[in-house]
Amino acid sequence: MMAKKVELKWLILGICLTGLVTASMYSGCAKKPKVARGDVAEAAIATYVAPGDTDEYYLFYSGGHSGNVYVAGVPSMRHIATIPVFTPYPATGWGFDKESKEMLGEYTWGDVHHPAISETNGDYDGRWLFVNDNANNRVARIDLRDFKVKQILGPMPNVSGNHGSTFVTPNTEYLLAASRFSIPLPKGTYAPVAQYATQYKGVVVGISVDAKTGQMNVGWQVMMPPFDYDLGDAGKGASNGWAFWTCYNSERATGKLEVTASQKDRDYIAAVNWRAAEQAVKEGKAKTVGGVKVIDPKDTPGVVYLMPCSKSPHGVDVSPDGKYIVGSGKLQSITTAFNMEKILTAVQSKDFTGDEDGIPVLKYESIRDAEVNVGLGPLHTQFDDQGFAYTSLFVESAVAKWKLGTWEVVDKVPVSYNIGHLTAAEGDTANPKGKYLVALNKLSHGRHLSVGPSQPESTQLIDISGEKMRLIYDAFTEPEPHYAQIIKSDKLKPIEVYSPQENKHPQAIWDVKNAGVQRSGNAVTVKMVAVRSTFEPNAIEVNQGDRVTIHLTNIEQTTDELHGFGLNEYNINVVVDPGETKTIEFTASKPGVFPFYCTNFCSALHQEMQGYLLVKPR
Ligand code: RUQ
Ligand code: CUA
Numbered sequence: 089m090m091a092k093k094v095e096l097k098w099l100i101l102g103i104c105l106t107g108l109v110t111a112s113m114y115s116g117c118a119k120k121p122k123v124a125r126g127d128v129a130e131a132a133i134a135t136y137v138a139p140g141d142t143d144e145y146y147l148f149y150s151g152g153h154s155g156n157v158y159v160a161g162v163p164s165m166r167h168i169a170t171i172p173v174f175t176p177y178p179a180t181g182w183g184f185d186k187e188s189k190e191m192l193g194e195y196t197w198g199d200v201h202h203p204a205i206s207e208t209n210g211d212y213d214g215r216w217l218f219v220n221d222n223a224n225n226r227v228a229r230i231d232l233r234d235f236k237v238k239q240i241l242g243p244m245p246n247v248s249g250n251h252g253s254t255f256v257t258p259n260t261e262y263l264l265a266a267s268r269f270s271i272p273l274p275k276g277t278y279a280p281v282a283q284y285a286t287q288y289k290g291v292v293v294g295i296s297v298d299a300k301t302g303q304m305n306v307g308w309q310v311m312m313p314p315f316d317y318d319l320g321d322a323g324k325g326a327s328n329g330w331a332f333w334t335c336y337n338s339e340r341a342t343g344k345l346e347v348t349a350s351q352k353d354r355d356y357i358a359a360v361n362w363r364a365a366e367q368a369v370k371e372g373k374a375k376t377v378g379g380v381k382v383i384d385p386k387d388t389p390g391v392v393y394l395m396p397c398s399k400s401p402h403g404v405d406v407s408p409d410g411k412y413i414v415g416s417g418k419l420q421s422i423t424t425a426f427n428m429e430k431i432l433t434a435v436q437s438k439d440f441t442g443d444e445d446g447i448p449v450l451k452y453e454s455i456r457d458a459e460v461n462v463g464l465g466p467l468h469t470q471f472d473d474q475g476f477a478y479t480s481l482f483v484e485s486a487v488a489k490w491k492l493g494t495w496e497v498v499d500k501v502p503v504s505y506n507i508g509h510l511t512a513a514e515g516d517t518a519n520p521k522g523k524y525l526v527a528l529n530k531l532s533h534g535r536h537l538s539v540g541p542s543q544p545e546s547t548q549l550i551d552i553s554g555e556k557m558r559l560i561y562d563a564f565t566e567p568e569p570h571y572a573q574i575i576k577s578d579k580l581k582p583i584e585v586y587s588p589q590e591n592k593h594p595q596a597i598w599d600v601k602n603a604g605v606q607r608s609g610n611a612v613t614v615k616m617v618a619v620r621s622t623f624e625p626n627a628i629e630v631n632q633g634d635r636v637t638i639h640l641t642n643i644e645q646t647t648d649e650l651h652g653f654g655l656n657e658y659n660i661n662v663v664v665d666p667g668e669t670k671t672i673e674f675t676a677s678k679p680g681v682f683p684f685y686c687t688n689f690c691s692a693l694h695q696e697m698q699g700y701l702l703v704k705p706r
Contacts (some may be wrong), residue, residue, distance in 0.1 A: 143162055143577060145163065146162070147574050149203070149569040150456060157219055160563070165547065174195065181663035184662050185670040186671040189275055192235065195226075200570070202255065207258055210664060211519055215579045216232060218230070220255040225250045228241075238302065245377075246289075249269035252319055262296055272287050273289045273378060289311055290314060290317050292331070292333055293308070308366060308381065310383045312335050312380050312445075313444045313447070317333045318333065319334050319404055320332060324408075325411065328410060333406045335357070335402035347692060349373045355417070358394055359393045386446035393447065393448050394448070395431065396451075398415070398417025401415050405469040407471060408518050418465055418466070424459050425454050425457045425495065426457065428620075433456045439451045451620050462480055462490060463496060466482075467480050473520050475492050482508065489557060490702055503548050504533065510526065511550065512574065528545070528547045528572060544567075546563070548562055563685070587645070592668035598643050600619070604616075610631070612637070614636070618640060618686070619651075621686070626700070631704045637675070639655075639671050641664065642665060645666060646687050652664075654687040679703045681702050682701045683701075684699050
C-alpha cells in the first residue's frame with residue numbers, strides 16, 4: 089500500500105517535471121512530496137537524538153562560494169560547527185590573526201565543492217579533511233584533531249578552475265585536481281579565443297600528501313586537450329593506481345557552451361595511471377611548465393587514456409571494490425558502468441578508436457559492462473554495504489537505487505528539489521556503511537518559513553536501511569552544499585584543549601608574570617594573557633604609526649573556555665581557544681583611545697573583560 093503511494097507521488101512529480109525539463113534545467117514543481125502522515129512518527133523516532141545524546145555520524149558538507157565547510161550530525165541533521173576555510177570568519181577569528189591571514193593571502197573567498205576525508209586502505213581514517221577551491225585553484229587541509237585549516241596550497245600553477253578536486257587515493261598518496269576552464273599555458277600567456285582548440289590546454293593533477301604531516305605539494309601534472317575537466321574519483325581495489333575525471337566540451341567549442349558543447353553524442357572520462365605518471369616524472373620525462381613538471385601524453389604513452397562516456401558527463405564514481413567505474417551523462421537518462429578489467433584489457437590490446445592530441449581513445453563497447461536506465465539527468469553515484477548504488481537525478485529530482493551486477497533499478501525516491509550530489513554513510517569508501525543517505529538539493533522552493541527571495545539550499549535525510557528508501561528529514565543549509573561526506577563518529581577523536589605541549593606557538597606564555605609590553609624603535613610587541621575574566625596587560629600605550637604585534641595566549645585548560653579579542657574601530661577580532669596562542673599585527677594609524685574587549689561570553693564577569701589601546705598622536 090505504502091509503496092504504491094510513493095510510486096504514485098513519484099509519477100505525478102515525474103510528469104510535472106518532465107514538462108518543465110525542456111524549459112529549464114532548473115525546474116521546480118508545485119507538488120511538495122511529504123512524508124506520509126502514517127510515517128511521521130517512525131521518521132521522528134529515526135531522526136530524534138534526545139537532549140544530551142550525540143549523533144552516530146558526522147556530516148561534513150562543503151559551503152560552495154561561502155568558502156566554508158559545515159559540520160552537522162546524522163541523523164539529527166543539527167548544525168554543529170562552521171569551519172572557515174577560504175573566507176575570513178570573525179566568529180572564530182579566522183583571517184584576522186597573522187597565521188590565518190598569511191594562509192588566505194590576497195583572497196577573501198573561495199568556492200568549496202568537494203570535501204575528502206583522508207583514507208587508509210580505502211577507508212576514512214579521520215585524520216584530515218581536504219577541500220578544493222574552484223575559484224582560485226587552491227586546496228586546503230583541515231586537521232580533524234582540532235577542526236582547523238593547517239595548510240592552503242595554491243593558486244596552483246597551470247590549474248584553471250579547480251573543480252575536479254579534492255578526491256583522495258586509497259592511502260592518501262595523492263589528492264586529485266583538474267582544470268575546469270582550459271586556458272593558454274603557462275598562466276599569463278595570451279591567445280585569442282579563436283585559437284581555443286589548439287592553444288588552450290587543461291591539466292589533471294596529483295597533489296602529493298606527506299603521510300606523516302599531511303603537507304601537500306604539487307606531485308605530477310598531465311597536459312590535456314582543451315576540454316572542461318569536471319568531477320573526479322580515485323580508483324581503489326581493482327582500479328587502484330588509477331584516477332578518473334569526467335570531461336565535457338570534447339567538441340573544443342567556445343561561445344554559448346550550452347549549445348556548442350553538446351553536439352557530440354559522447355564525451356570522455358580521462359583515466360590516468362598515476363603510478364605511470366609518477367614514474368614518468370621520476371625518469372625526467374616531464375617538462376617544466378609554469379614552474380612545475382608537466383607530462384605531455386604525446387611524448388609519454390601509457391599515462392592517460394580517454395573512455396567515451398554519455399554526453400556531458402558530470403560525476404564519475406568508483407564502486408567499493410574498485411571494479412566498476414560509474415559515469416553519468418547529464419543529457420542522457422543512462423548511467424554507464426565501465427568494467428576495470430575490460431579497461432585494462434583494452435589498454436593492453438590497444439583497442440583504440442582514435443586519439444585526441446596523442447591520447448588514445450578506448451572503444452566504448454569494449455569497456456562498458458552496462459548502461460543502467462536510471463532516469464533523467466543523472467549526476468552522482470554513491471554505494472551502500474549491500475551492493476546497491478544510488479544515483480542522483482537532477483532533472484527528475486529523485487534518487488534512483490540500483491543493483492551493481494544485475495543493473496536493475498529497484499527503487500526511486502523523489503527529493504525536493506533538483507538534487508546535485510548525494511552522500512551515503514562512508515559511501516565512497518571501500519566499506520560503505522549503508523543506513524543513511526543525504527540528498528544535497530539545489531532548491532528548497534519554500535519548504536521552510538519564508539525568508540524572502542534568497543532561499544536556502546535543502547538537504548534531505550533518507551533512510552536506506554530497508555528495501556525501499558524512506559525520506560525522513562528536511563534540513564536547510566547555507567549556500568551552497570556541493571559534495572559531502574559522512575563518517576562514523578567514533579573515527580574522530582578531536583582534542584578540546586591545547587595543552588602547553590600541543591601549543592607550538594613560539595611566543596606562547598603560560599603565566600601572567602610573563603605578560604608585558606616591549607618596544608624597539610617603532611615596533612611594539614605585547615605578550616598578552618587571556619584568562620577568566622581579564623586581559624593582562626589591560627592597557628597598551630603606543631604612539632601613532634607604531635607597528636603593534638600582540639601574541640595573545642588563552643591560558644585556560646578547561647573545555648569550551650574561549651576568549652575573544654575585539655578592538656574597536658581597528659577591524660580586528662581574534663578568538664583564542666583554551667591553550668591557544670594567536671598573533672595580531674596592525675599599525676596604530678588612528679590616534680585616540682580604543683577599547684578592546686572579550687567577544688566570547690566566557691564567565692559571569694565576561695562583560696568586565698576589557699582594556700584600552702591608547703594611541704598618542706604624533
Ligand atoms: S559538483 S552537482 Cu561541483 Cu561536485 Cu556535482
Ligand atoms: Cu573572556 Cu568573555
